[in-house]
Amino acid sequence: MERAGKNLHLVDTNAAGKNQEDVFALPSAAAKTEVTPKEKKDLFQINRTSETPAQVARKTLNKDQLINVINYINFQDGTLRINFTHTIYDKTMGLEAIPQPCLDDVVECRWTENQAGHRISKLFKFKNLLISIGKKLIEVKPDLIEVNEQGIRLRLPNTCYEVNSRRYRRYTCSRITAQLIQNSLVFTGSLADFNGIAFRLKLNTRPPQTFEWINPEYPVNAILADGSHSLYSGECRIIRYTRGQRSRDYILEPFKQEIQRFKQKEYRSERYQLTPSPNLIFRHPFTKTLIDLKVIDLSGSGFSVEEDTQNTTLLPGMIIPELELSFTNSCKLACCAQVVFRKTIVESNGDKWIKCGLAMLDMDSKDHLTLIALLHQTKNRNSYICNNVDLDALWDFFFETGFIYPGKYAALQKNKKQIKETYAKIYTHNPHIARHFIYQEKGTILGHMAMLRFYESAWMIHHHAARKSSQNKAGLIVLDNIGRMINDSHRLYSMHMDYIMCYYRPENKFPNRVFGGAARSINDPKGCSLDDFAYLHFSTGDRTPSVLPDDWEITPVFQQDLQELGDFYDHISGGLMLNALDLTPDKVDCNDLSREFSRLGLTRLRRLFALKRDGYLKAVLVANVSDVGLNLSDFTNCVHLFVLDSEDMSSDIVNAVIAYVAGITAKDHFPVLLYPVTAADKQGIAYQKNYTLWVCNLHVSDEYFKYLKRLLRFI
Numbered sequence: 001m002e003r004a005g006k007n008l009h010l011v012d013t014n015a016a017g018k019n020q021e022d023v024f025a026l027p028s029a030a031a032k033t034e035v036t037p038k039e040k041k042d043l044f045q046i047n048r049t050s051e052t053p054a055q056v057a058r059k060t061l062n063k064d065q066l067i068n069v070i071n072y073i074n075f076q077d078g079t080l081r082i083n084f085t086h087t088i089y090d091k092t093m094g095l096e097a098i099p100q101p102c103l104d105d106v107v108e109c110r111w112t113e114n115q116a117g118h119r120i121s122k123l124f125k126f127k128n129l130l131i132s133i134g135k136k137l138i139e140v141k142p143d144l145i146e147v148n149e150q151g152i153r154l155r156l157p158n159t160c161y162e163v164n165s166r167r168y169r170r171y172t173c174s175r176i177t178a179q180l181i182q183n184s185l186v187f188t189g190s191l192a193d194f195n196g197i198a199f200r201l202k203l204n205t206r207p208p209q210t211f212e213w214i215n216p217e218y219p220v221n222a223i224l225a226d227g228s229h230s231l232y233s234g235e236c237r238i239i240r241y242t243r244g245q246r247s248r249d250y251i252l253e254p255f256k257q258e259i260q261r262f263k264q265k266e267y268r269s270e271r272y273q274l275t276p277s278p279n280l281i282f283r284h285p286f287t288k289t290l291i292d293l294k295v296i297d298l299s300g301s302g303f304s305v306e307e308d309t310q311n312t313t314l315l316p317g318m319i320i321p322e323l324e325l326s327f328t329n330s331c332k333l334a335c336c337a338q339v340v341f342r343k344t345i346v347e348s349n350g351d352k353w354i355k356c357g358l359a360m361l362d363m364d365s366k367d368h369l370t371l372i373a374l375l376h377q378t379k380n381r382n383s384y385i386c387n388n389v390d391l392d393a394l395w396d397f398f399f400e401t402g403f404i405y406p407g408k409y410a411a412l413q414k415n416k417k418q419i420k421e422t423y424a425k426i427y428t429h430n431p432h433i434a435r436h437f438i439y440q441e442k443g444t445i446l447g448h449m450a451m452l453r454f455y456e457s458a459w460m461i462h463h464h465a466a467r468k469s470s471q472n473k474a475g476l477i478v479l480d481n482i483g484r485m486i487n488d489s490h491r492l493y494s495m496h497m498d499y500i501m502c503y504y505r506p507e508n509k510f511p512n513r514v515f516g517g518a519a520r521s522i523n524d525p526k527g528c529s530l531d532d533f534a535y536l537h538f539s540t541g542d543r544t545p546s547v548l549p550d551d552w553e554i555t556p557v558f559q560q561d562l563q564e565l566g567d568f569y570d571h572i573s574g575g576l577m578l579n580a581l582d583l584t585p586d587k588v589d590c591n592d593l594s595r596e597f598s599r600l601g602l603t604r605l606r607r608l609f610a611l612k613r614d615g616y617l618k619a620v621l622v623a624n625v626s627d628v629g630l631n632l633s634d635f636t637n638c639v640h641l642f643v644l645d646s647e648d649m650s651s652d653i654v655n656a657v658i659a660y661v662a663g664i665t666a667k668d669h670f671p672v673l674l675y676p677v678t679a680a681d682k683q684g685i686a687y688q689k690n691y692t693l694w695v696c697n698l699h700v701s702d703e704y705f706k707y708l709k710r711l712l713r714f715i
Contacts, residue, residue, distance in 0.1 A: 059136075059162035063105060066140065066160055069131060070102045079112060080131045082152055084124040093124055097151060107142075110151035120147055129154065139163040168195045169311050173286045176231070178203070179223040180250065185213050189247075191224050194286055196312030196342060196354065198239065198253040199224075204246060211248055216241060222252055224286070231285045234259075234317045258341035259317050261359045262491060267705035269299035269488045272378050280305050280358075281332075282323035284313055295325065296355065300372050300488025302337070307354040314339045314356040325371070333371055335363035365432035365494045372485055383481050384438045389427045389445075391420070397445045398632075403465035408632065419629030422602075426630075431600045432494075433593075436463075437481045439474045447474025449482050451500075454604065454626070454636050456593050458499035458580040458695070462631050464511070479514065480712050487705060490698040499580040501695045503635050506532075514711060515694040522703040528696045529575025534680040534687035538639070538658050539669035546656035554660055557608035557620060559585040565620050568644045572676060576695040581640070582606075583622065603627050604636075607664060611657055619643045623661050638671040646679035654685055 079096045097109035129140040139161055142154035176191035178201045189203035216238040224232040236252035280293045293305040318339045325333040337358040345355050373385040398404045426434045439447035450463040466475035490497040504511035519528040562585045569578050597604035605625040611618045626636040639661055643649055674680050680687055696704050
């Protein structure tokens with residue numbers, strides 16, 4: 001690159017291989033927002049290291065070493081820089097050249113494609129050869145043998161010197177588009193090179209744009225992208241730039257060394273230091289070169305890595321679309337992550353290194369399950385997530401703990417074969433729509449809890465049980481495990497975990513204390529809500545057939561029906577139930593989860609009905625159909641009946657409606673959950689018991705975890 005004029009002292013001496021480039025000189029003035037005229041002048045100077053003659057002598061290369069360097073650049077398909085000086089003007093011209101294999105003291109270099117055919121004017125004379133490799137800039141003063149439009153031949157000297165050693169290595173980029181934005185004006189170009197401190201953009205103007213529109217004393221915003229994928233955006237300061245009318249180089253430094261990717265949480269994921277610790281391996285999104293860094297600590301939502309101060313590549317705010325946490329050659333966990341902070345760590349002996357933190361943006365649910373299971377085992381060796389379970393031992397546990405009591409077994413026993421088959425799929429194949437948590441000692445199951453993703457963005461907690469001999473310990477430990485898993489997972493898109501929910505009987509002390517107590521403590525229905533249902537069991541053999549009167553009808557549900565249901569629910573509750581149960585207008589036709597169940601060899605069907613009288617909405621019905629025993633209380637095989645207007649909603653009307661749904665779903669008996677309970681009481685509709693639906697919004701979950709921490713303080 002030619003110098004733009006006498007007053008500009010920045011000379012681009014990039015010369016080396018594809019991924020080894022010279023580095024930025026970052027003067028102390030770069031740390032200031034306001035730049036004085038003297039400081040501005042300094043920003044354009046190449047900041048060379050002041051070295052004693054002894055230091056320079058230590059960096060002398062002999063001819064054999066130089067030949068090895070040139071052959072390495074050829075092997076990497078890299079380039080070096082051939083410099084010429086004007087015989088009259090104070091002007092330097094640098095051309096990129098590709099070195100050919102070098103066997104002796106003569107090296108031949110061919111001009112790069114964009115400089116092929118370049119005529120070297122007689123007014124220019126050969127000056128030197130510059131090789132940039134890593135952080136080093138090597139100056140070679142060979143003898144000129146020949147120069148023409150195809151290239152140049154040089155005779156190498158016996159010695160050469162490293163003339164520049166800057167603080168940070170710079171990495172060359174290709175095909176990364178860039179935008180620089182300031183006060184609504186957008187300049188486009190490309191990312192030329194970068195390191196973890198700063199980066200250089202090559203920008204072009206498009207008429208009527210002029211670079212005078214960019215005020216170098218004020219912040220700018222930079223956006224870097226690879227095709228349609230955004231890799232970085234952030235507010236930066238301009239620390240250096242070249243002079244040009246149509247194109248310029250701008251070196252930018254981000255203002256922030258730490259970003260807040262997610263809303264700050266009081267209860268963060270626990271971090272662990274593992275021995276041995278995994279490595280972070282990825283193709284750098286800017287250079288496409290392989291990076292391998294040691295992980296210092298990690299959690300279920302992020303991790304920290306160690307970088308060398310002089311070879312830093314992680315820019316705060318940069319997104320890494322694909323990376324691997326490598327524990328062994330056979331255990332590699334893939335995810336997408338973003339660099340969220342960069343800190344310089346100074347050891348007691350004065351050594352420095354860079355600690356970079358990364359937040360997981362997404363991870364395959366099975367890979368994340370493997371990571372969470374490993375971390376839980378690190379904290380408590382008796383805690384297991386989705387381990388291979390001896391199903392006979394699990395059924396023995398359910399009966400011994402009283403989780404399956406006589407009344408429940410009476411409802412299950414005729415379908416016991418199908419139930420065993422369903423549990424074999426869930427507990428041995430580990431589908432990502434189900435999770436189970438087990439606490440066991442010496443091979444004996446002491447505590448158990450499970451989760452099921454039965455709604456698009458909500459997971460249902462169920463099957464909580466513990467042996468009486470260790471109920472306080474094992475029952476609370478699995479509850480803690482499920483809480484930590486939720487805290488680690490809910491931000492990952494692949495988990496589809498916006499809400500957590502469960503049904504429980506109000507008279508059952510443990511769930512009423514844990515879930516009901518949390519809702520009462522939070523006291524905000526948009527953060528955590530409770531809604532009561534009347535539970536009645538429908539069986540076609542127990543009912544006298546009923547027919548709806550002529551002015552009543554059952555129709556499919558439309559968006560306006562769910563909007564009216566939402567208005568009714570907000571008026572009497574204001575909670576989270578409809579969001580968790582996918583009963584909002586935007587989810588009237590959502591079937592993605594049903595297709596996922598089908599792919600896993602499981603059943604999950606949903607039918608929505610509207611009950612109307614003379615065209616007015618009286619109730620909304622939701623019929624869920626799934627594999628027998630998927631939930632042992634059959635809340636995945638039931639009908640939810642939401643009564644908006646209980647006037648004239650008699651038992652006969654309810655029976656006729658439920659019988660109609662039974663005919664559609666081909667089921668002869670199932671639970672019915674009627675909401676609100678006051679509708680059943682008002683019309684004298686008989687029901688056997690009450691159930692409470694608890695729902696927690698995980699995007700504002702700090703208050704729940706604060707309550708849970710108080711509850712679990714004894715374990």
